[in-house]
Amino acid sequence: MENGSYICAVNSIDMAKATRKKKDPDASAEEKILSAARAVFTRNGYAATTVRDIAAEADLNFSLVNYYFRSKEKLYDLVMKDAIRQLLSGIKDVLNDVHTTPEEKIDLVCVGWIDMLLVHPDLPLFVMNGVANSSNDITKELVENNVFLTSYFVKQLMELHGKGKLKIAPLHLVMNLVSMLTLPFVARHLLLKTGAIDMKIFKAMMEERKTQIPGWIKLMM
Amino acid sequence: MENGSYICAVNSIDMAKATRKKKDPDASAEEKILSAARAVFTRNGYAATTVRDIAAEADLNFSLVNYYFRSKEKLYDLVMKDAIRQLLSGIKDVLNDVHTTPEEKIDLVCVGWIDMLLVHPDLPLFVMNGVANSSNDITKELVENNVFLTSYFVKQLMELHGKGKLKIAPLHLVMNLVSMLTLPFVARHLLLKTGAIDMKIFKAMMEERKTQIPGWIKLMM
DNA sequence: AAATGTATTAAACAATTGTTCAAAAATAAT
DNA sequence: ATTATTTTTGAACAATTGTTTAATACATTT
Known part of the structure; x- marks a missing residue:
């Protein structure tokens, strides 16, 4: 790291903390x-x-x-950027794999995404709130992990759609996929607090959706 | 009433400024x-x-x-209860209509729900946050407007499901319906800030979804 | 052991918070 | 017009906030 960079040297006190050796x-x-x-x-x-x-x-x-x-804000930005990465980076790799078909990608994303959300169920709501009033720093992290229009998956879908081999518009397909995977977790407190279902049933349903959502999506294709 | 109640449009930045000036x-x-x-x-x-x-x-x-x-909290509870009613009471009436088929209910809910969200796009995220740490008072409002398990719509679906005339489990159908309708609005800042789409395209897509979502849901049935 | 650098603590800071209250202004009732 | 009631104001409050700072404890190096 550039310790002697004159830009950093301006604020020597802060930099001493920032470049603190973590040899301990x-x-x-x-x-x-x-x-x-x-x-x-x-x-x-x-x-x-x-x-x-x-x-x-x-x-x-x-x-x-x-x-x-x-500062509290810098710590928050750090946590939020990690959360965004946790939420998006996993599916990013799957959707950019050039060796799998769109159908295979859908299968993999559904299992991986729901498995992740079962461990971190509060992540979507947290990130959505963070994005709503986000700093430039956070927006940058979003763009880097953006997966909705730039992925190879969408490219594959657009090609199929152009040939008439895909009924649904690619962007609608991605919206439906993400929606069906994510919203149940965002809205789960509503189901639980009203007594509609309990946590055990919720988890069981999410397990079911790992395999069912791919089926429903393929019906739309 | 309805003068100052949730007057804001999809483009919340511009509209917020525009409506802030002209107060009654x-x-x-x-x-x-x-x-x-x-x-x-x-x-x-x-x-x-x-x-x-x-x-x-x-x-x-x-x-x-x-x-x-x-107190601030009492005022917030009032606003939150109104928001819950605004979000749920509309579809509640549609889903409890004994004179319409499930398919007709789906058509009506999709149009009504998206129309409402185009006017109040921040409502879902606001309510989801409120539900997450809700008081007893708010939970009560939730139960009263609960529509997910007690509605006549779900009753109709369960009857069909019991007869083998409905492939998908009723609760999954409701989840998918609400998910596909709602999450795009909750996550729209993510699409807009990353430059994936702009507000004009977003609105156009939501208009499309009014008629497309019923079609996709019916494929699952 | 002495010196130096890092980690941790406690105290203090100005700013902001929700809430209260008494006085003032405005309105209604007599 | 006088009184009574309601509405509005500005000041004050105790509590809590994020941040800074000086002193202390700990560790590493010389």
Whole structure:
């Protein structure tokens, strides 16, 4: 890293922190804060989260949050960028594989996406809120992990659509796929709080959808 | 009523500015605060909204907010309950109509729901956030407008499903319907900010989906 | 052991928050 | 016109916020 870069040297105090050597094997404080921030931000959102909440979750003095991450906002941006990557980067690889058919991609995405959401069910709502009022930094992360129009999957679909071998418009197909995969997780509190279903049934349904959604999508094709 | 209630269009940035100026001078202070609260809460959420923000939006002294509504939280509960009603009560009537077939209900719900969301595109995300950390009062409003398991529509579907005249499980059908209708609005900032599509294309696609979603759903049946 | 650098703590900071309250202004009732 | 009631205002409040800073504890290097 360019320690001596004059641009960085302007703010020497901040840079000392930013370029701090992590040779210490006991860097658990920074890690603990980051993972605590992930938990609290995801649970309560940016505005409802305090620096002291994060420190309490990490069981550390609250000054350490600013010591390691300089500000609440910078820490949030970090967490949000990770969340976006977690949400999108997985399906990005699948959809850009040149050796699989569109049908195979759909099968893989459905299983992978739902498996991921079963582990991180709050991620979609968290990211959607973050995107709504996003900084330039976050928008950049979005573009880099964008998968909706630039993927090889969509390219394959557009080719089929041009030949008349695909009924549905590619963008509608992607919308339907993402919608059916994601919204149940976003809206699950509504189902659970009203007593419509319980958590056990919800999980079972999501397991079913791993194989059913590909079938429904293929009916549209 | 319906003067200051959720007046905003799909292009929330432009419309928010346009409608912010022309406030009804004849509206009472209480009404002005309520409609201002609707706008600010829906835009920024509960925690990021201050009583002074609401008063500024209503162009009134900030003490009047507590004078008329006793507390920020009570005002928020009021707005949230209205939002839930706005979101769910419409489709509730359609789905409980004993004189229409399931197919007819699907047609009506798709048009009505998308028309509503084109006028109030921020409503789903706002309500989903509200449900996630909801009070008993709000949960009650949810149950009363619950439509997912108690509706006549689902009853019709379960009867067909029992007779083997419906392939898809009723609950999955409802999930798919609501998902395909709603998620594009929740996730639209992601599409817009990445430059995948612009607002004009988005609106056009939503118009298409009014008639296409019923077709796709019927393929699953 | 001494010196140096890093990690952690506690205290303090100004700014902002929701809420209250008494006085003032406006309106209604007598 | 005088009184009574309601509406509006501005100031004040205690609590909480993110951030900074100086002092302390710990670790590593010399």
